[in-house]
Amino acid sequence: MVHDTNDYLDIREGVRALCAQFPDAYHRKIDAERAYPEAFVEALTREGWMSALIPEEYGGSGLGLTEASVIMEEINRAGGNSGACHGQMYNMNTLVHHGSDEQKRLYLPRIASGELRLQSMGVTEPTTGSDTTKLKTTAVRRGDRYVINGQKVWISRVQHSDLMILLARTTPLAEVRKKSEGLSIFLVDVAEAMRSGMTVRPIANMVNHETNELFFDNLEIPVENLIGEEGQGFKYILTGLNAERALIAAECIGDGYWFTDRATAYARDRRVFDRPIGQNQGVQFPIAEAFIEVRAADLMRYRACALFDAGQPCGAEANMAKYLAAKASWEAANACLQTYGGFGFACEYDIERKFRETRLYQVAPISTNLILSYVAEHVLGLPRSF
Numbered sequence: 001m002v003h004d005t006n007d008y009l010d011i012r013e014g015v016r017a018l019c020a021q022f023p024d025a026y027h028r029k030i031d032a033e034r035a036y037p038e039a040f041v042e043a044l045t046r047e048g049w050m051s052a053l054i055p056e057e058y059g060g061s062g063l064g065l066t067e068a069s070v071i072m073e074e075i076n077r078a079g080g081n082s083g084a085c086h087g088q089m090y091n092m093n094t095l096v097h098h099g100s101d102e103q104k105r106l107y108l109p110r111i112a113s114g115e116l117r118l119q120s121m122g123v124t125e126p127t128t129g130s131d132t133t134k135l136k137t138t139a140v141r142r143g144d145r146y147v148i149n150g151q152k153v154w155i156s157r158v159q160h161s162d163l164m165i166l167l168a169r170t171t172p173l174a175e176v177r178k179k180s181e182g183l184s185i186f187l188v189d190v191a192e193a194m195r196s197g198m199t200v201r202p203i204a205n206m207v208n209h210e211t212n213e214l215f216f217d218n219l220e221i222p223v224e225n226l227i228g229e230e231g232q233g234f235k236y237i238l239t240g241l242n243a244e245r246a247l248i249a250a251e252c253i254g255d256g257y258w259f260t261d262r263a264t265a266y267a268r269d270r271r272v273f274d275r276p277i278g279q280n281q282g283v284q285f286p287i288a289e290a291f292i293e294v295r296a297a298d299l300m301r302y303r304a305c306a307l308f309d310a311g312q313p314c315g316a317e318a319n320m321a322k323y324l325a326a327k328a329s330w331e332a333a334n335a336c337l338q339t340y341g342g343f344g345f346a347c348e349y350d351i352e353r354k355f356r357e358t359r360l361y362q363v364a365p366i367s368t369n370l371i372l373s374y375v376a377e378h379v380l381g382l383p384r385s386f
């Protein structure tokens with residue numbers, strides 16, 4: 001197929017070979033049990049895929065976001081769900097770009113070796129949602145510690161991560177010139193925090209995604225765990241968020257190809273009214289349309305990643321890639337489910353699982369409306385709506 005001739009074939013083939021050891025039945029069972037794909041993430045770590053973005057001098061492979069996005073794409077394209085492990089990819093950018101030399105020396109080699117996982121990022125809060133700069137969790141400096149109080153929601157993979165990047169307000173909103181100022185990011189040692197002021201409450205949800213409410217009650221963090229300069233955290237986290245959007249786009253693209261491949265194969269084989277259902281244009285067209293949209297999103301993903309890797313502004317492209325890809329994978333999911341008819345609802349075909357999984361990406365990590373408002377304001381120059 002045309003999309004098999006993409007670049008980065010060495011990466012694709014490596015990830016595919018690993019994913020082949022974890023077939024549909026593995027992911028289906030993990031989904032049914034609402035378990036964490038520990039063996040899968042462990043294998044990805046062992047083979048070095050989870051340290052793709054760590055510079056070589058710290059034991060990683062020093063690859064760019066483009067290559068990282070191909071890794072994520074291939075996981076989803078093979079029927080897996082990168083949601084179990086993508087945090088390490090986008091968090092890595094924050095630590096590599098804004099961490100001190102000492103922080104990098106301390107953490108990166110241990111993350112590269114698999115001793116530590118940096119899978120969690122704590123941004124969203126229950127009362128402020130998408131209005132991130134109004135978040136209420138505070139970090140107050142007392143001597144050589146910051147004291148954290150507040151609450152987060154939807155914080156993923158906390159129970160399967162050693163480290164979390166946490167965004168909290170260090171200067172009250174009323175005292176800053178711009179609302180994006182006065183926020184800071186910290187590296188939190190998850191196990192230590194759970195012993196001394198952080199409570200984790202899991203949220204049962206539609207997909208098999210380990211995500212949680214977090215409560216902070218006078219959690220103390222050493223000052224050396226502050227990343228970069230105090231008050232500049234929002235700016236730093238935006239680098240990570242652009243990377244996250246491009247990576248999520250790649251995952252959706254992987255899902256999109258998975259759905260169009262499955263739908264095509266099924267439409268060719270399934271015979272009703274004495275002919276393959278795929279001979280009917282009513283069945284062909286939605287699959288073809290979804291495929292076209294996935295391909296278009298794929299191009300925008302490469303553009304966003306190339307800009308990011310060149311150190312150029314990529315907010316518009318990363319947002320647009322994520323928008324297009326999330327929409328395309330959802331259309332592909334619908335076309336695939338419709339093509340399978342009743343069988344699409346049977347767990348053993350995996351369509352319903354992937355259908356649930358790909359739906360998330362129009363809501364998280366940023367909802368479609370917020371992307372549209374970003375483009376309206378920052379690309380088209382329309383007045384800010386909120």
Ligand SMILES: Cc1cc2nc3c(=O)[nH]c(=O)nc-3n(C[C@H](O)[C@H](O)[C@H](O)COP(=O)(O)OP(=O)(O)OC[C@H]3O[C@@H](n4cnc5c(N)ncnc54)[C@H](O)[C@@H]3O)c2cc1C
Pocket residue numbers: 120121122123124125128129130131153154155156157205209211360363364365366367368369370373385386
């Ligand atoms: C499974 C899952 C995992 C997640 N993992 C993480 C994580 O690891 N870390 C983390 O920090 N967060 C995480 N999130 C949170 C996620 O980033 C948020 O859910 C998302 O940003 C939307 O915020 P919200 O849910 O508070 O929705 P709200 O902000 O309450 O918005 C609700 C709806 O209203 C719309 N809306 C709001 N304001 C406007 C406006 N001005 N104009 C138009 N429409 C508007 C939104 O588009 C949305 O559709 C996760 C969420 C889920 C569901």
